[in-house]
């Protein structure tokens with residue numbers, strides 16, 4: 001029995017993790033977020049109402065699951081409270097089963113302001129961030145000047161840290177951008193007020209997780225975004241600012257050897273939001289078709305997602321670096337009815353393959369494709385692998401061959417039931 005399960009998107013995010021969590025939920029006792037912030041977006045339909053989760057683990061909508069936000073997450077209290085309010089309208093009170101680490105770094109308004117100013121600047125590399133102060137908050141964390149949740153409960157220390165932060169940020173706003181200044185007292189008052197509201201949720205996550213582990217409870221560690229956006233192993237600099245791969249350990253406070261099973265998620269094709277190279281991107285009517293049929297619009301920013309064929313070269317590499325044991329393949333039904341389907345298996349590039357894997361610089365990579373026959377009989381809504389058309393099976397088996405790991409779950413539509421489980425973990 002696998003008890004500590006890690007769930008990781010293997011592309012540039014938006015692989016459909018919410019759906020997978022939903023399917024695992026009945027067997028889970030706890031779910032934990034360990035990196036990122038409210039840049040993530042999981043859209044779920046609960047009791048007929050649409051909720052988009054950004055910061056809360058999407059498993060929160062199952063009332064038997066205890067949810068945690070680990071120390072690796074950067075927390076915007078504005079976002080947290082508005083999300084709790086929205087969730088409680090549908091789910092009822094969640095206070096008793098949401099615990100946030102006192103070691104989380106906060107996202108302050110100056111982080112958001114600087115993130116947006118940089119993105120709007122014509123002189124700096126545009127990353128296409130979500131503009132939510134994620135990277136700028138992590139910069140403070142690495143720079144050892146973060147305001148952490150625990151600091152909210154020591155007014156003198158909080159004032160001092162906010163003063164130091166505003167000395168720095170206000171000077172950048174004024175001198176580099178001619179942007180408005182942030183007032184210390186106003187910000188301090190807001191932090192103190194939010195600190196009170198936050199108190200019931202703050203806890204010692206490490207200890208609580210250890211207790212659950214001692215009781216042999218089943219815990220899901222939910223990665224946000226996707227492995228290609230990993231700050232270290234992703235397509236730098238067009239990445240987010242956290243470690244998705246291997247981030248569970250440092251982002252929660254458990255041992256790397258605690259993870260019993262890692263599920264990797266990939267769509268049957270590829271999407272990306274934001275800037276950055278995307279070798280298999282389609283600019284023709286096929287790209288538009290995938291975007292429309294797949295409903296590919298960013299859950300956080302509403303930006304249209306760029307679409308392209310599945311990139312097996314990157315998939316194989318991400319499976320290897322993140323220790324994925326089994327794959328979940330989502331949105332295969334979007335490919336229903338296509339005459340031919342392509343999978344990129346390799347790149348042609350001036351660089352060696354090894355150099356690409358090392359730097360993840362895929363700027364000049366030209367994809368080499370394997371072309372497979374499509375299937376006319378739809379996979380949509382199928383729940384049994386044996387009911388799939390032979391060509392759909394051949395596509396799935398090709399993905400297993402390319403990635404080197406079994407496809408254990410296939411999502412064949414947006415509904416919870418539209419799922420094929422090939423291996424129960």
Ligand code: IMP
Nearest residue numbers: 013039040041128129130239240273274
């Ligand atoms: P940041 O995380 O806001 O700093 O944005 C950095 C990059 O990550 C941008 O390309 C964003 O579009 C992308 N990104 C961040 N969060 C998500 C997500 O949940 N899904 C897809 N892309 C994301």
